[in-house]
Amino acid sequence: MKILYICTHNRCRSILSEAITNHHAQGIIEARSAGSQPAGEVHPLSLQYLQETGYAVDGLQSQSWDEFEDFAPDLVVTVCDSAAGETCPLWFGKSTKVHWGLADPSKLQGSDEQKKQAFLDCIEQIKTRVQALVEIARSQPDQKTLIEQLANLGAQ
Structure with missing residues (x-):
């Protein structure tokens, strides 16, 4: 299964999701x-x-979704509120689309410790969803069941 995580600026939540997913x-x-x-x-x-927290960062970069036409993701996951309402390019048309809203730890105004905790909380939330996602992928559900299970993960 190929997943493309989308967030407006591709600098925090989608990057975290990419790294955590590829690790687990x-x-x-x-x-x-x-x-x-x-x-x-x-x-x-x-x-x-x-x-x-033990994740590789090699190769992570902020880039446009225009770079992924040839990637042909099976699943497109939006992870921020502003991305949820955006129109995806037509070539995402065959992809299953779900929204997993995540609070943006990079926008937190506070102490260094508060910022660290916000990032660690976000990383843990993504990790929990990804571990469940791996189990879903292994079970190879039909399209309707897949969409329901993925939407339920986003509500956690």
């Missing part, structure tokens, strides 16, 4: 991330907290 779903799911209006760089705290 090696061989079962191939994840990438993109944005409709990419920032051009990954948020430094995204990289810092991924590394501190």
Whole structure:
């Protein structure tokens, strides 16, 4: 299964999701991330907290969803509220689409410790969803069941 995580700026939540998915779903799911209006760089705290929690950051980059026409994802997951309402390019038409809203830890105004906790909470939430996603992918459900299960994950 191939997944494309989308967030408007592709600098935090979608990047976290890509790294965490590729770590936990090696061989079962191939994840990438993109944005409709990419920032051009990954948020430094995204990289810092991924590394501190044991995830690889090599190759992570903020990029446009236009770069993924040839990727042909089976699943497109929007992870921020602004991306949920955006029109996906036509070539996403065959992809299953779900929304997994996540709070943006990079926008938190607070102490360094509060920011760290926000990133760690987001990473843990993604990890929990990805571990369930791996089990769903292994069971190879029909399209309707897949969409229901993925939507339920996004509500957690």
